[in-house]
Amino acid sequence: xxxxxxxxxxxxxxxxxxxxxxxxxxxxxxxxxxxxxxxxxxxxxxxxxxxxxxxxxxxxxxxxxxxxxxxxxxxxxxxxxxxxxxxxxxxxxxxxxxxxxxxxxxxxxxxxxxxxxxxxxxxxxxxxxxxxxxxxxxxxxxxxxxxxxxxxxxxxxxxxxxxxxxxxxxxxxxxxxxxxxxxxxxxxxxxxxxxxxxxxxxxxxxxxxxxxxxxxxxxxxxxxxxxxxxxxxxxxxxxxxxxxxxxxxxxxxxxxxxxxxxxxxxxxxxxxxxxxxxxxxxxxxxxxxxxxxxxxxxxxxxxxxxxxxxxxxxxxxxxxxxxxxxxxxxxxxxxxxxxxxxxxxxxx
Numbered sequence: 001x002x003x004x005x006x007x008x009x010x011x012x013x014x015x016x017x018x019x020x021x022x023x024x025x026x027x028x029x030x031x032x033x034x035x036x037x038x039x040x041x042x043x044x045x046x047x048x049x050x051x052x053x054x055x056x057x058x059x060x061x062x063x064x065x066x067x068x069x070x071x072x073x074x075x076x077x078x079x080x081x082x083x084x085x086x087x088x089x090x091x092x093x094x095x096x097x098x099x100x101x102x103x104x105x106x107x108x109x110x111x112x113x114x115x116x117x118x119x120x121x122x123x124x125x126x127x128x129x130x131x132x133x134x135x136x137x138x139x140x141x142x143x144x145x146x147x148x149x150x151x152x153x154x155x156x157x158x159x160x161x162x163x164x165x166x167x168x169x170x171x172x173x174x175x176x177x178x179x180x181x182x183x184x185x186x187x188x189x190x191x192x193x194x195x196x197x198x199x200x201x202x203x204x205x206x207x208x209x210x211x212x213x214x215x216x217x218x219x220x221x222x223x224x225x226x227x228x229x230x231x232x233x234x235x236x237x238x239x240x241x242x243x244x245x246x247x248x249x250x251x252x253x254x255x256x257x258x259x260x261x262x263x264x265x266x267x268x269x270x271x272x273x274x275x276x277x278x279x280x281x282x283x284x285x286x287x288x289x290x291x292x293x294x295x296x297x298x299x300x301x302x303x304x305x306x307x308x309x310x311x312x313x314x315x316x317x318x319x320x321x322x323x324x325x326x327x328x329x330x331x332x333x334x335x336x337x338x339x340x341x342x343x344x345x346x347x348x
Contacts, residue, residue, distance in 0.1 A: 002058045002339070003331040010055055011064060017048060021072045024079020025088075042088050042102040045076055046127035053134045053198065057339035066142055074147070077135060080128075087118075094157030095120045095165070096128045103190075105226070105250040109243045115250045119179025122166060123190040126197055129158045133199035137345060159201040162194075167206070173213040187217045187228035189258050195269065196261035198346055208269050214262065221287035222305045223322075224258035226250045229307075236308035238315070253314075254305040256292065259284055260325025267333045277334050285330050301326070 001010040020027050020037045027037035028044040052065060052073070065073075080096065083089035087099035100116035103124065107114040132155040139148035166174045168183070174191035175183040192214050194200060195207040202210065217228040227234050227250070235248035263280050270276040288301065296302035296313030301322040303315030331337050 002054055003328050003337075007055075007059050007061075010051075011059075011061070014048075014052060014055060014064070015068060018069055018072055021076070023084045024076045025084055026076075039085055040102060042086070042096070042098040042121075042124055043104060043127055045080075046124070046131050049073065049076070049131040049134055050127065050197070053130075053345070054339070057342045057345055060341045060344075062141060065138065070138070070142065073135065073138070077132075077151070091120070093161040093165070094154060095161050096124050098124060105188075105190075107246040107249045109246050112243075114246055117177050117184075119177050121177045121190065122174050123193040125158065125162050125166065126194040126201070129155055129162065129201050130197040130199045132158060155199075162201045163206075166194075171213060172209040174210055186231060186233075187213065188226060189214060189218050189224040189255075189262070192224070192258065192261050192265055195265035204269065207265065211262075211265050211269055215266070219262065219284075220254050220305075220307070220311070221284060222292055222311055223254040223256035223288070224262055225252055225254055225307050227252045234307075237306045237312075238304060239306075249304070252307045254307050254311065255303075255322075256288055256301050256305070257319070257321035257325040259288065260321075260329040263326075263329035264333050272333070272336060277336070281330075281334050285326060285334060288326055289330075 001007070001013070017026055020030065022037070022039060024045065025039045025041070026045040026048040027039050028041035029038040030036070031038070052069060056062065056065065080088060081090045086102055087097060088102070089097050091097045097120060098118065100118035101108055101113045103115075103117050103121050105115040105117055132151050136148055136151035136155060139145075139151055165178055166183075168175050168185055171185060171187070173187065174194060176186045176188045176190055177184040191210055194202055195210050200207065214224070218225045229252075231251075234252045236252055238245050238248040238253045263284060267276055267280060292301055292305075292313065293299055297317030300318035302313035302317055303319035303322055304313070306312045306314060332339070
């Protein structure tokens with residue numbers, strides 16, 4: 001909506017979802033028959049705060065944020081600090097704890113969680129830090145110095161703990177999940193968000209190493225694999241009965257939406273050099289936009305693609321984030337059409 005200039009629709013979405021905010025959580029699903037919301041998500045709320053940030057970068061509409069969203073945004077931080085549903089709670093190290101099956105990798109068959117990822121998932125920490133830095137900026141903007149100082153201190157602790165605990169020095173990348181038992185070193189795309197979000201915790205050398213590992217292990221012309229090829233859990237095709245499909249869903253299957261954060265991270269780390277932008281266009285955007293749109297739902301982009309050749313499109317025949325994220329990255333990062341108010345927020 002933002003890259004296509006549909007700002008009033010974006011505003012309506014922010015207003016409507018905030019009406020459902022409960023115990024510091026934004027729902028990830030609202031039943032279209034009953035109107036009942038479901039809150040079994042740890043990342044949905046953090047993505048909501050990021051959506052507010054992106055909205056401001058395009059519109060400069062601080063009036064909406066201050067008058068209609070700010071109180072609930074502050075409440076979101078408070079609830080995460082003291083704990084909310086599903087074991088979501090800020091730990092003493094400044095990292096966010098959460099229960100199983102609450103990230104976007106949420107496949108589940110009759111109670112069998114394929115990718116539970118409970119503990120502290122890498123992208124959740126990246127999103128939490130991005131949330132705190134967004135709130136720090138807004139507290140300063142809205143002249144609340146005590147809150148500004150509080151959010152800044154929280155963000156600093158999160159960053160220090162993240163860099164201490166999540167760096168996998170053997171693979172030169174980030175762990176996927178850490179918990180009391182140790183660290184999950186599976187090579188998955190979730191770590192790319194630590195390099196793509198506006199506010200990040202990694203220095204440039206580490207960001208480049210993460211991007212290099214993701215490039216080598218996970219990038220395809222149609223999106224990112226959800227697991228490296230050499231992992232024993234890898235499944236190349238999302239076919240068969242429901243259990244077989246869900247076993248593959250986040251264990252190798254290609255997701256086009258992940259091209260968005262990958263392209264953003266890749267080009268940001270290379271200072272948007274013309275050569276790098278051309279590589280992103282020719283090797284990632286064009287295959288998806290020229291070939292992918294003609295393979296499944298015509299003129300649109302499928303939810304997923306098989307990892308094994310011939311990369312058959314599967315899942316929903318027209319998936320919102322499969323379209324939106326590559327489009328956003330194409331406009332903002334490849335074409336370089338940045339939001340009008342980015343500098344004020346990110347450099348101010």
